[in-house]
């Protein structure tokens with residue numbers, strides 16, 4: 703039996719009934735094998751796994767992106783069941799933002815570069831919703847993908863800054879056979895764009911410099927937001943039509 707809980711008070715009450723450790727996997731739904739690897743890891747390490755599905759409006763700077771974000775509830779539910787998830791927290795906007803987003807968690811350094819440049823306010827929305835989710839779910843461990851490495855780093859920093867009693871576990875990026883990092887947004891690519899998309903990973907791994915990778919992607923027809931080498935990793939964001947793709951690799 704899997705529980706589906708919609709309000710924070712229901713979720714908190716359910717949490718109190720659980721015995722043993724709790725692993726938490728926060729998502730925006732439209733689940734794929736990348737999300738599944740987070741659930742599997744959580745199931746290996748924890749007595750209970752809680753998944754959340756919430757397409758968080760405050761982290762979308764582009765209203766069209768929010769409107770077009772894929773929703774696949776039935777398939778998500780099946781994936782959660784298959785992986786032994788105990789409960790899905792599936793709140794509505796009003797549940798999560800009784801304050802109407804008057805209170806925010808803002809980081810003023812690392813959130814202002816890379817994706818923070820092209821998506822103003824994005825990480826304020828991410829950190830705020832993750833803080834709320836942590837307060838509601840009270841997990842012992844929370845699982846985040848390296849696919850969103852900047853997000854993962856900022857969340858680790860928030861946990862330290864606010865003395866939160868949980869451990870953040872990074873999970874490696876799951877890729878398609880052709881190297882494309884799995885993402886809920888990949889289904890929005892046309893067949894032609896989908897054929898080009900693996901060039902992001904190829905450019906990141908095969909180019910000598912970030913500049914060379916950026917030029918290669920532009921040649922292939924991407925609109926490149928950035929390719930940047932930082933702290934031993936190479937980060938990229940590039941758009942194909944309306945779809946913005948991000949990726950990063952260790953260098």
Ligand code: AMP
Pocket residue numbers: 728729730731736737739740845846847848849850873874875876877883884885886
């Ligand atoms: P999202 O639903 O896109 O907000 O992602 C929810 C969680 O899944 C985040 O921690 C992501 O970093 C992680 N995730 C998304 N795509 C992948 C992937 N391809 N491999 C590993 N983790 C991923």
